[in-house]
Amino acid sequence: MNGGMKNIVIIGGGFGGIRVARDLGKHDKFLKSKGYEVLVIDRVRHHLYTPLLYEVASGCMIEKGMRMESELLSGVSFRLDEISKSCCGVGSLQGEIVGVDFNLKKVKLASGTEVPYEYLVIAAGAETDYFGIPGLKQNSHAMKTRADALALRQRIQDFIEAKKRGEEVQIQIMVGGGGATGVEFSAEMAGCFRRLARAGEIKNGDWSLTLVEASPRVLGMLPKRASDITLRRLERLGVKVLRDTCVKRAEEKHVVLAPRPLKAGESPETLVCEFRTEFEKIFEVDVLVWTGGVRASSLSEKAGLPVDRKGRIQTDESLRIHTRPDVFAVGDCAAPVDPQTKNTVPQLAQAALKEGELAAKNIIHHIRREPLEMFGFPSYPTVIPLGAKNSILVMKGFIVNGFLGWLVRQAADLRYFFSVLPFWSAIRVFVTGARLYTRND
Ligand SMILES: Cc1cc2nc3c(=O)[nH]c(=O)nc-3n(C[C@H](O)[C@H](O)[C@H](O)COP(=O)(O)OP(=O)(O)OC[C@H]3O[C@@H](n4cnc5c(N)ncnc54)[C@H](O)[C@@H]3O)c2cc1C
Known part of the structure; x- marks a missing residue:
């Protein structure tokens, strides 16, 4: 605790974690008045926009060198401390979480440091799943x-x-x-x-x-x-x-x-x-x-939480872990059930954002002693890039393919950048991407 403040700790500065941080940041005054501080802890120093990662792997092949690599990365990877501070107004810490003591309410870092929490949000994402295939x-x-x-x-x-x-x-x-x-x-x-x-x-x-x-x-x-x-x-x-x-x-x-x-x-x-x-x-x-599959971060199992067959933490409809009312799980490492389809929500950035929003709301509700809100996953458009200026867009049964799909995808990228970066940084990132990532087209 810092100067008597109580921590709301978020494990993971990906889509879910940053959305929780950003939405809690909107209640900064209220949280401070109640003695709370928000802290995002991630093993890496950056927030990664995975939907454009394929562009880094396949972009600008003619040009070699670290400079080109860092230019390509600048369109998908943003400094976590800057995002946390400027867009969320919360603190951040780099470190690998290796365990959680739910009884003493502390997260343990690989460095040996222990960080106490009052509320914990686990947003540790997923890892590549090799399904035990030999080699x-x-x-x-x-x-x-x-x-x-x-x-x-x-x-x-x-x-x-x-x-x-x-x-x-x-x-x-x-x-x-x-x-x-x-x-x-x-x-x-x-x-x-x-x-x-x-x-x-x-x-x-x-x-x-x-x-x-x-x-x-x-x-x-x-x-x-x-x-x-x-x-x-x-x-x-x-x-x-x-x-x-x-x-x-x-x-x-x-x-x-x-x-x-x-x-x-x-x-x-x-x-x-x-x-x-x-x-x-x-x-x-x-x-x-x-690219055959992912399974939830191994942290969930290490922490001894109830998980499904893909290692995802089972939550109730308010995204809390059944046995721990002060612990929420969001994103790829969580397994909330879509109340409409009764299926587990897919491991997508859009779902992580929606869950992050709800976890932030419910933390505020809990502090205010109000009833918690339940999860609802609206259907979102899906846009998959298919090379050059061509994407396939599927929205409520409609399918649009080609340049129009590509434009929608550009708009979605820009919208996300605006949500996590200051205005001019978002424009710069978008323009850099538009300049570099279209060179294969
Ligand atoms: C190449 C690729 C393309 C994708 N494209 C799309 C797309 O177009 N649309 C879409 O909706 N979804 C897409 N996804 C899926 C999307 O990236 C995930 O659903 C989303 O990132 C989940 O958000 P999250 O917050 O749960 O996890 P993440 O965004 O993965 O964030 C988890 C964070 O937790 C940190 N972390 C993990 N373990 C620890 C630990 N022990 N200690 C400290 N920090 C830890 C990680 O470093 C990471 O920063 C794509 C995924 C990939 C890999």
Whole structure:
């Protein structure tokens, strides 16, 4: 506690955590009058705008060097202390939380420091899930952090550099997971290779990109028509899409694929897998990118909280943990149930923001001894970039594809930047992105 103040501690400065901080910051005077201070603790010093991370991995391949890397990052990664202070009006601390003592109401940092809390919000996000597939973690690139995106970019740039030196090299990329991240990276990367080929830097036969998806459709969470449009778009860009196909094993230069396991009542003929009659097939792969799934931050389990099969903390409808009325969980690490569909809310930034809003409101209600509000998840538009100035937008059953979808996506990005950054910083970030991220188009 600082000078007798009581802490509202937020673990994680991602989408959910920053939204809680920002909305609590709006009640700054009230909280101070009641003796509360808000503190965001994160293991990293930045807030990451993941929806544009694929642009860092695939952007400006011709230009090398740290300067270009930091320019690319400046469109997706913002200093947490600045956001916390300028937009939320709250404090921040860098540190890895390694445990929570719920009885003594303290969070424990790896450094040994303990921070007491009066209210705790767990917004620790998710980690890449490798589903125990042999060799996958060791032999693949993930797409979850800044470091992941830069490592992947570096690997592809090495190939382009070798081509520039006149070496006879080729690159075979495989992307595992045909959800939003796998699709947007594949589309953008294919667009980049095609542009490099047009510019004479590489030949079109020098690259191949295969997207592997375990279900019969890419973007399986969207209506079938959106999946079909996306599949056609990817194939037009030169991406080979293997559906109903699972990654079984990964080695340094090979990936073993197999038809997905059949469900009860299915026959092999129902699969759209290209090699459904074979047990396994080995593919030569230079770069394997894994975007096949996430599971909630391991912190939830370490803290001994009740979790579902994806490691997400089970909350009640007010986002509190059942057994702990002073602890809330939001975002990818939480498993609130959508009261309308009765399904667990998807691990999306939009859901994390909505949950962050509610957790902040309910903390204020609790301090005021008012009844808490219940969670309601309205349906939001989904916009998935499909390379160049082309996105697919799905909103209440309507599907818009192409430039209009891209414009909506630009507006959504800008709106978010305005919500966390000072006005001119938001404009600068947006303009930087517009300048750099469209170079593959
Ligand atoms: C490449 C990519 C693209 C995406 N695109 C979209 C999209 O277009 N639209 C969409 O809606 N969603 C998208 N998502 C999903 C979206 O990023 C997540 O749903 C969202 O980030 C969840 O917010 P969060 O606050 O729960 O977690 P995060 O935003 O991940 O934040 C969690 C924070 O907690 C910190 N943390 C974790 N553990 C600890 C610890 N032990 N100690 C201290 N700090 C810790 C992390 O460093 C991180 O900053 C995308 C995800 C990825 C990876």
